[in-house]
Amino acid sequence: MSQIETFYDVMRRQGITRRSFMKYCSLTAAALGLSPSFVPKIAHAMETKPRTPVIWVHGLECTCCSESFIRSAHPLAKDVVLSMISLDYDDTLMAAAGHAAEAAFEETIQKYKGNYILAVEGNPPLNEDGMFCISGGKPFVEKLKHAAKDAKAVISWGACASYGCVQAAKPNPTQATPVHKVITDKPIIKVPGCPPIAEVMTGVITYMLTFDRMPELDRQGRPAMFYGQRIHDKCYRRPHFDAGQFVEAWDDENARKGYCLYKMGCKGPTTYNACSTMRWNDGVSFPIQSGHGCIGCSEDGFWDQGSFYDRVTDLTQFGVEANADKIGLTAAGAVGAGVAAHAAITALKAAQKKTQSTKEEA
Amino acid sequence: MSDQVTSAPSADPSDAPQVLTGDATAEDLGSLRRRTSVYVYEAPVRLWHWINAAAILVLCITGWFIGSPPPSMQIAEATHQFVFGYIRFAHFAAGMILTVGFFGRMYWALVGNHHSKQLFMLPLWDKHWWSEVFFELRWYLFMESEPKKYVGHNPLAQAAMFIAMTLGLPFMILTGFALYSEGAGQGSFYDTMFGWVLTWVGNSQAVHSLHHIGMWVIVLFMIVHIYLAIREDIMSRQSMVSTMISGHRSFKDDRPD
Numbered sequence: 094m095s096q097i098e099t100f101y102d103v104m105r106r107q108g109i110t111r112r113s114f115m116k117y118c119s120l121t122a123a124a125l126g127l128s129p130s131f132v133p134k135i136a137h138a139m140e141t142k143p144r145t146p147v148i149w150v151h152g153l154e155c156t157c158c159s160e161s162f163i164r165s166a167h168p169l170a171k172d173v174v175l176s177m178i179s180l181d182y183d184d185t186l187m188a189a190a191g192h193a194a195e196a197a198f199e200e201t202i203q204k205y206k207g208n209y210i211l212a213v214e215g216n217p218p219l220n221e222d223g224m225f226c227i228s229g230g231k232p233f234v235e236k237l238k239h240a241a242k243d244a245k246a247v248i249s250w251g252a253c254a255s256y257g258c259v260q261a262a263k264p265n266p267t268q269a270t271p272v273h274k275v276i277t278d279k280p281i282i283k284v285p286g287c288p289p290i291a292e293v294m295t296g297v298i299t300y301m302l303t304f305d306r307m308p309e310l311d312r313q314g315r316p317a318m319f320y321g322q323r324i325h326d327k328c329y330r331r332p333h334f335d336a337g338q339f340v341e342a343w344d345d346e347n348a349r350k351g352y353c354l355y356k357m358g359c360k361g362p363t364t365y366n367a368c369s370t371m372r373w374n375d376g377v378s379f380p381i382q383s384g385h386g387c388i389g390c391s392e393d394g395f396w397d398q399g400s401f402y403d404r405v406t407d408l409t410q411f412g413v414e415a416n417a418d419k420i421g422l423t424a425a426g427a428v429g430a431g432v433a434a435h436a437a438i439t440a441l442k443a444a445q446k447k448t449q450s451t452k453e454e455a
Numbered sequence: 456m457s458d459q460v461t462s463a464p465s466a467d468p469s470d471a472p473q474v475l476t477g478d479a480t481a482e483d484l485g486s487l488r489r490r491t492s493v494y495v496y497e498a499p500v501r502l503w504h505w506i507n508a509a510a511i512l513v514l515c516i517t518g519w520f521i522g523s524p525p526p527s528m529q530i531a532e533a534t535h536q537f538v539f540g541y542i543r544f545a546h547f548a549a550g551m552i553l554t555v556g557f558f559g560r561m562y563w564a565l566v567g568n569h570h571s572k573q574l575f576m577l578p579l580w581d582k583h584w585w586s587e588v589f590f591e592l593r594w595y596l597f598m599e600s601e602p603k604k605y606v607g608h609n610p611l612a613q614a615a616m617f618i619a620m621t622l623g624l625p626f627m628i629l630t631g632f633a634l635y636s637e638g639a640g641q642g643s644f645y646d647t648m649f650g651w652v653l654t655w656v657g658n659s660q661a662v663h664s665l666h667h668i669g670m671w672v673i674v675l676f677m678i679v680h681i682y683l684a685i686r687e688d689i690m691s692r693q694s695m696v697s698t699m700i701s702g703h704r705s706f707k708d709d710r711p712d
Contacts, residue, residue, distance in 0.1 A: 337538030363659035398660040421671030
């Protein structure tokens with residue numbers, strides 16, 4: 094273990110030229126939003142630092158985070174996995190399986206005690222002693238706690254690990270619980286999204302390698318550089334929002350013109366993510382660009398915020414398909430009717446009193 | 456204080472029987488016997504009332520449109536058209552005015568007269584106050600033939616105002632500025648002050664829903680408030696609507712209770 098290869102060593106061994114290596118460093122700096130002066134810093138870090146061991150575990154999840162991750166273009170996931178980090182354990186990506194894989198898991202924990210990064214995809218269900226997710230013959234929650242005990246830091250990949258996602262949606266029968274509620278004594282970085290953007294995932298890892306620390310986190314524990322703004326803030330359809338020009342129905346003229354999808358329930362104004370700037374699939378597009386509103390997949394509890402196609406969301410507390418405005422209108426109607434009835438009775442009573450007093454006078 | 460009211464020999468408030476007269480002070484009781492009008496709402500209170508009412512009206516209308524935008528308009532190219540932007544601007548501006556007004560009103564409760572404090576404190580521990588609440592409830596349910604005289608708010612109105620305004624406005628200010636902080640951006644003043652609300656509730660969409668519910672509570676209050684102000688102006692033994700214009704509460708009869 095004394096001689097762990099540096100990133101640069103590994104890259105050169107793979108036949109990557111120094112020129113390509115420098116190109117890669119500048120692309121990475123750009124992806125992280127760093128100035129060109131950071132390129133030599135990144136290069137220096139890559140040349141001198143040993144690769145960071147990473148253990149990547151999978152709980153209740155759909156592997157969409159891994160699917161996204163392996164499609165990263167800047168830096169290429171291949172570079173991250175083969176050169177930048179030392180992905181010592183990832184049961185879906187590694188060649189080994191079964192007992193061999195579990196042995197590698199234990200070996201990595203022993204070998205790099207206190208120095209490895211634990212990447213968690215998915216979350217542990219806590220109900221029935223965690224029996225709803227078994228990994229390596231044991232409840233996943235045990236594996237998670239075991240791996241987290243000696244980790245330097247924990248990365249919560251995706252909405253599952255960060256917030257719970259669909260398996261934690263009401264009524265959450267398995268009691269799926271986000272990682273930060275199970276692991277409370279380690280620094281945790283949340284990278285939400287279903288899945289997170291590939292370049293965001295690799296960007297977070299690259300940042301941690303380059304600077305040997307966690308990126309700046311926001312109030313919810315997300316890296317501020319990727320989750321500091323809403324989709325809405327950088328949406329290219331924003332001028333149509335401010336103008337009051339909306340898509341009124343799917344496939345109407347306004348949809349063809351590319352107007353704002355706010356009325357179609359776009360969750361861009363309430364969703365913090367980098368989709369409208371970094372986009373997906375090597376910057377090809379993102380949901381709004383494809384004509385569909387954002388569904389808010391990187392927000393806490395996004396499955397429980399009513400339909401993806403409503404701006405004013407349903408409140409399940411008041412029965413199905415009742416939102417705050419419908420309830421409010423109904424209540425206002427009822428109170429209005431009550432007021433009218435009250436006024437009518439008041440008038441009747443007053444008239445009655447008048448007749449009585451005139452009768453008494455007579 | 457009592458020597459001021461000695462002009463009316465039989466009106467020493469200390470030996471007057473305990474009567475249902477809301478939050479009347481000894482001074483008020485004396486005044487009730489001597490004249491038929493009491494100066495209740497000082498100018499800042501009245502000013503706040505009407506500015507607050509106007510701000511709420513603007514906030515409700517623009518707020519409704521922000522949740523459910525008006526039909527798309529094609530006046531000019533998007534660059535030169537700012538319809539929804541103006542609606543949102545009006546909402547934010549009215550919200551700022553309402554906030555400043557509410558702080559001004561709180562300040563006036565500290566330095567203003569006795570009645571200016573009534574909005575901010577419910578005497579829940581006072582049995583007499585509760586009996587007045589139930590009396591007023593019976594009056595509204597046609598179970599009492601004659602209402603009482605109240606110098607300030609009647610106890611039932613006081614409770615309603617406390618819920619809709621004293622609790623309702625800070626709730627709307629808090630959730631409103633939290634939503635505003637999303638546009639202002641992370642690290643902004645509004646984010647530092649109110650961003651925690653979003654984190655605490657968990658999802659900004661849920662904060663939107665809470666903000667909507669808050670609006671409807673205030674709308675319900677508004678309907679009942681306006682109806683009862685007009686009704687009581689006609690039915691009760693004192694002035695209502697004009698009191699919030701002139702500040703004077705005048706009474707229609709001289710009977711002490």
